[in-house]
Amino acid sequence: MAATDFTPAPRVLRQDDWDLWYGTLLRAFGGVEEAAEERELWHSLTDFNRSLGVWDGERCVGTSGAFRFRVTVPGGALVPAAGVTMVGVAATHRRRGVLTSMMRRQLDDVRSWGEPLAVLTASEPAIYGRFGYGAATTWLAAEIDTGRVRLSVPPGTDAVRLRYEEPADALDACEAVYGALVPGRPGMPARQPGWERVRLLDPASERGGASALQCVVAERDGQVTGYARYAVKPDWSPAGAPHGTVVLRDLGALDPASEAALWRFLWDIDLTTTLRVRARPVDDSWLHQVSDARRCEPRLRDGLYVRLVDVGTALSARTYQTPVDVVLEVEDAFCPWNEGRWRLTGDTKGASCERTADPAELSLSARELGAAYLGGVSLLSLASAGRVRELRPGALTEASVAFGSPVPPWLPHGF
Structure with a gap:
């Protein structure tokens, strides 16, 4: 043109x-x-x-x-x-x-x-860094050889009752489980009205030979405590041996026994030898229950990208796992209202982040601040890549520990 x-x-x-x-x-x-x-x-x-x-x-x-x-x-x-x-x-x-x-x-x-925040998932990772977005969460994927990998489940798993449900019929119960999980893990979005329908989207043209969406719910003491939504793709070897694939779409549970019961169910579905897992948290429980992690072929990829639109409000909105008092020199050419020095003080109870004329102790760009914001990327690792500069001895370690999260952040689905 x-x-x-x-x-x-x-x-x-x-x-x-x-x-x-x-x-x-x-x-x-x-x-x-x-x-x-x-x-x-x-x-x-x-x-x-x-x-x-x-x-x-x-x-x-x-x-x-x-x-x-x-x-x-x-x-x-x-x-x-x-x-x-x-x-x-x-x-x-x-x-x-x-x-x-x-x-x-x-x-x-x-x-x-x-x-105060803008978030996205990137079709191409190279695009959004120049606009101040940093990769803040990681997705885990795996192709688990369920025919050769054993799963060791915790005590109480056998007390969990599982039952099939039509995905639409179980939607409210599944959403209640999801909603209960949201506060416990950074990066999870609260479901807005209408978004529950996305989890049921299952056009036949996109199944790739797999079944329609299926759903199993877990119950303890008459209460729904977990769910798994999945599909099954049948396949057979030339000799007639079954080696179908279970394609996990979504899984959530409120306690270890319920979660283990759901994973064991997926492991044991008849006529299948592979469990395909996508977009899971990097600390998923099955990683510690399998007999051979190598045969699960775990892989990682970038998930949620975070951009601090208002540095002061965003940093004040979260807590910090150890006390922190640090002056940040923020570079942000694309959103110049964020540029300059900010004093961040906080602990496990709350935080404040205000403009200051005090000498800077750490220097970083908005991109690095976004990457570290949810606690899944350490400031120390960014510094080792030359992306964060320490201007006061000791400030980097103190801030890096404080910014961390005991639970890795996770985005459960795209948008």
Whole structure:
């Protein structure tokens, strides 16, 4: 396409432009059409006042949105966060400032909404660092050879009752379990109305030969204490031996015995020899119960990216696992209102973070601050990579320990 005088100018999405806007997004991700129920769901979840489009004449050439989320931070507080989503740029308009213009407008909007955080999952990890997003959580994936790996479960597991349920019929009970887990792990978003439907989304066109979504719930003393949602992909060897795959979609439990009962159930499903696990926390319980971790082929990948839109409010919203009193020199060219020195003081009971003229003791950019914010990435490790500078001896270790979380942060699903 020949160059023009085109200047990207994002504007708020109008409802009657959604189809064209969403079509631009789908094309940016390869152009594969979605099932009608999936398209309808994302249309219903779109917040038009928080969605942006860039237009070149009559053509939509850029898309972005921001869901309203509340995300758990260390200490258990739920902090308002903009869930950045549906970001796409037409291939005809690459390297013309479309993405930068949307990120600029979006972060200005997030600040005006009073939301101290912006979060996202990245289709390509290299994209968002320049806008101040840091990789803050990690996902665990595995291909477990259940035919050769044994699972050792804790006492009390046999007392847990399991039963099949239709996924839709068990939805409220599963959501209650999920909601009870949210305060205990940083990175988990509280489910907003409508988001429970995402967990049931199961278009036949995307099953890849697997069954429809199935659900099992765990009970103790008549109360639902856990659930697993999964599919089974049958397969057979040339000689006729079964070696199907269980594809785990979602699992949550309120106690170790219930969790172990669900994992054991998935391990033992007839005619299967593989359990495929995706997007799990890095401290998942089965890692400590298996007889051979190598045959589980564990792998890690980046999960949630965090951007501090308001440094003072964000750092004041979480707690710190040891007392901390440190002056941070923050570099943030993209959100210059964050730049400068901030004194952070806090402990397990609360924190404050205020502007200061005192000498800086640690220097880092907004990207590193976002990576460390949920407690899953240590400031010490970032310093070893040259991304954090210690200006007062001892300040780095003190802050790194304080920023940590006893429970690794985890994003249970994308958005």
